Amino acid sequence: MGLLSKKDAKLITDPLADNNPITIQVLGICSALAITAELKASIVMAISVVFVLAIGNVVISLIRNIIPSKIRIIVQLIVVATLVIIVDQVLKAFAYELSKTLSVFVGLIITNCIIMGRFEAFALANGPWRSFLDGIGNSAGYGIILIIVGFFRELLGSGTLLGIKVLGDPIEKTGVYAYGYENNGFMLLAPMALITIGIIIWVQRSRNTALIEHN
Amino acid sequence: MAKNTDSNLYTILFASGMVLIVGTLLAFLATSLKEKITENKRIEKQQNILYAMGINENGESSVEFVSKNIVGAEFSKYITKQLVITGTDAVEDPNAYLIDIKKEATDAKNPNYNRRLPLFIGEKDGVTLYIVPVRGKGLWDAIWGYIALDNQLIVQGVYFDHAAETPGLGSNIKERFFMDDFKGEHILDGDTFKGITAAKGNADPKNMNKTDFQVDAIAGATITGDGISAMIKKDLRMYVPYLKTLKQ
Numbered sequence: 214m215g216l217l218s219k220k221d222a223k224l225i226t227d228p229l230a231d232n233n234p235i236t237i238q239v240l241g242i243c244s245a246l247a248i249t250a251e252l253k254a255s256i257v258m259a260i261s262v263v264f265v266l267a268i269g270n271v272v273i274s275l276i277r278n279i280i281p282s283k284i285r286i287i288v289q290l291i292v293v294a295t296l297v298i299i300v301d302q303v304l305k306a307f308a309y310e311l312s313k314t315l316s317v318f319v320g321l322i323i324t325n326c327i328i329m330g331r332f333e334a335f336a337l338a339n340g341p342w343r344s345f346l347d348g349i350g351n352s353a354g355y356g357i358i359l360i361i362v363g364f365f366r367e368l369l370g371s372g373t374l375l376g377i378k379v380l381g382d383p384i385e386k387t388g389v390y391a392y393g394y395e396n397n398g399f400m401l402l403a404p405m406a407l408i409t410i411g412i413i414i415w416v417q418r419s420r421n422t423a424l425i426e427h428n
Numbered sequence: 429m430a431k432n433t434d435s436n437l438y439t440i441l442f443a444s445g446m447v448l449i450v451g452t453l454l455a456f457l458a459t460s461l462k463e464k465i466t467e468n469k470r471i472e473k474q475q476n477i478l479y480a481m482g483i484n485e486n487g488e489s490s491v492e493f494v495s496k497n498i499v500g501a502e503f504s505k506y507i508t509k510q511l512v513i514t515g516t517d518a519v520e521d522p523n524a525y526l527i528d529i530k531k532e533a534t535d536a537k538n539p540n541y542n543r544r545l546p547l548f549i550g551e552k553d554g555v556t557l558y559i560v561p562v563r564g565k566g567l568w569d570a571i572w573g574y575i576a577l578d579n580q581l582i583v584q585g586v587y588f589d590h591a592a593e594t595p596g597l598g599s600n601i602k603e604r605f606f607m608d609d610f611k612g613e614h615i616l617d618g619d620t621f622k623g624i625t626a627a628k629g630n631a632d633p634k635n636m637n638k639t640d641f642q643v644d645a646i647a648g649a650t651i652t653g654d655g656i657s658a659m660i661k662k663d664l665r666m667y668v669p670y671l672k673t674l675k676q
């Protein structure tokens with residue numbers, strides 16, 4: 214990346230792996246459990262969070278010196294909520310079908326702890342450009358985990374990917390189902406999302422032992 | 429500047445200023461977009477009603493409505509009559525589809541209020557279809573839909589939608605694999621109204637049995653499924669006395 218200095222590039226690359234918001238900072242777990250039963254929902258959520266976090270980080274960063282510290286959390290909340298409502302209303306007026314797909318995510322975006330976490334930890338202390346990069350990096354790191362979890366949950370739980378039956382038809386017994394394979398319905402429930410994220414955390418830390426916390 | 433941001437006066441002024449700015453911005457946005465949004469909702473309603481009676485542009489497994497540009501013309505072509513049923517009366521009303529079901533349900537809590545029930549009558553391939561709107565509660569928010577019946581009170585098509593069901597689980601009520609299961613289901617057992625239940629473990633996942641008053645529920649969406657069953661039992665039941673008169 215010739216455009217970015219080494220330090221700025223790290224803001225994007227770090228959260229993708231070694232400082233991932235889900236697996237390392239353990240933020241945004243709730244939405245990662247709620248919406249990863251399907252790959253499509255994971256992708257939509259990932260894209261939405263990239264938008265909201267990048268723009269929100271910039272807004273917070275611009276007003277960081279005038280926010281009274283006593284009510285900064287409320288101010289952050291208002292900024293997120295306003296952004297999400299504006300996007301939602303504009304989509305409802307000009308891209309109604311798209312807004313139908315996104316409307317269920319609105320509540321989940323506002324309450325996503327990654328957003329508040331990054332406002333609080335980064336945007337309040339850094340300039341707009343760096344905050345923007347940090348927002349992109351962290352939401353992309355979040356999105357990657359979401360898509361990985363969504364991929365495995367939909368594949369093993371429903372035998373489909375993006376709604377396409379990749380393993381054959383479970384009712385007609387075609388494809389792998391002809392050999393006695395069965396979908397694991399448990400994958401569709403929230404506990405398996407937690408276990409899948411647990412496995413990702415385990416794999417990541419066993420590959421890079423420097424990430425293991427020592428008490 | 430930075431040092432006095434902690435004072436109470438500054439905090440209050442900042443909060444008031446922020447409320448003012450954000451409030452004005454959102455109010456301005458809401459009013460300027462309201463007309464477009466209402467129009468979109470009206471078009472969507474027409475698309476939903478047409479979808480339930482089988483007029484859509486579905487691919488093999490996708491849900492596609494008739495396009496926005498032609499929906500008005502298609503709606504007046506296929507929907508031959510719109511009725512408003514109050515008690516035993518049925519009056520024709522060309523704008524019955526604009527009746528707000530949610531508001532009617534709230535008003536009906538007042539025992540003196542005569543609830544208006546909109547019913548849409550359409551004709552497709554020579555078959556007359558009666559399309560009933562239903563509305564109920566899912567897990568997080570409202571769910572609603574349209575059920576198309578023929579004059580024998582057999583379901584010919586449905587459309588379901590929701591405000592905020594869990595993506596990937598409850599939100600699947602608007603997917604083909606769930607909605608298509610309702611086609612051909614009976615709602616009457618002899619003369620008694622049974623409705624249709626989204627049932628778990630009904631031993632009929634292929635849905636061959638059309639007279640068991642059951643469709644296969646969605647795994648992981650128990651409450652949404654119960655909401656569908658309850659909504660059909662509650663709202664469709666109100667139409668049964670009128671629909672029975674068509675059966676003879």
